[in-house]
Amino acid sequence: MSSLISLLVRDVRLAFRVGGGAFMGALFFLIVVTMMPFAVGPDLVLLARIGPAILWLGALLASLLALDRLFATDHEDGSLDLLMMGGMPLELAVAIKGIAHWLTTALPLVLIAPLLGMMLNVDLRALGWLTLTLAAGTPALTFIGLIGAALSVALRRGGLLLAVLVLPLTVPVLIFGVAAANAAITGPAPLGPAFTILCALSLASLVLGPVAAAAALRHGLE
């Protein structure tokens, strides 16, 4: 247990130190959302209507940004080999790395989402619910991305390949994330079936993601 906690602390600490790039995702998110009105025009009514979609798409792209570093840096300096040979089950270690990645890259996205939602003229009363959908859905993005990161680290070509592998798998998360956010804004009850399914997707990928990622690491790096 203590080794799990120390792994978590190590990954979080590494992400916040120089070169860790913990806030790079949040910065990218801010820039993507700022570029969007230049593309669709400054019409506030239109922005309010497509605001949840913009926020979700921005969060999806921003969470992809740091994924290729998730295992690659550990692979380069050899600490991934230590993790694979150590006493800790690889699935657990991978899950902890995923949680650390969510804390350092996805949580900042969730935290600045209300601000960006205000810029997109999203209804103020719905901002809290909108942020909650992001908080519930981003773990699914992280843990599906975990599989892609593990697959691409073995092939030593991350980046573009990772996006190609991961993005089609995130279609359900995007669909239910935007649906839950729209339900929170327009629907009678803020959290409907879409939100429940979003939570289910997150929980399922929390279980399946580390297993698949650990298998990918084992088979890819042997």
Added chain:
Amino acid sequence: MPIIDLANPTRFLNLVSRAMPWLIATTIVLFAIGLFRAMNAPDDYQQGATVKIMFLHVPAAWLGMLGWAVMAIAALGTLVWRHPLADVAGKAAAPIGAAFTFICLVTGSLWGRPTWGTYWVWDARLTSMLVLFLLYLGVLALYWTAEEPGRGARTAAILALVGAVNLPIIKFSVDWWNTLHQPASVFRIDGSTIDPSILMPLLIMALAFTLLFVTLHLAVMRNEILRRRVRSMRLLQAQEAHA
């Protein structure tokens, strides 16, 4: 013959070269019958002759999905039993499945133009086929970037299994998404029962397409085995020249 006997690639190659002429002949005959009956099938009272696209479109969609199923089963063989032919089978199925999915998308879009008035609609079925095609491209990209065939096969096998788990979820969510945006879709034709005069040619065409898939799959597997032999012979040659 137990499947373990097929693990010997030479025995497999012998079997394939014996079965291949029969498979090719049966495929051609079935296509001839199927196409003839499809051309003679009555036109739809609403869609006219364009309904004939269905005889290509529906079997292609079928085999696009079958391709992923073959990949997933082969992936189990690769990861669980380390069956030497399983990764060859998985690798061979990927481009064929992608091609059939592509044919399905293209014929669907050509069919859509006269029927719906546009080449592309974000109909639930079209969209989930498109996502399937994107997943195929991901697998192919994985094979392209792998430097060593064995490692590439194992990585792609994991992706194939993850995709097999995810595809029903994607299908379900796309259906949900579409009904959310577009209630009472007018594009559905599957509600009506299909007349036997159209159903029979369709089934023959489906059988012909399936045999085409099997033939192509075996041929690609044979080529892949030979390609790997050439590769290892070259490596051996280079090693001997160096020593």
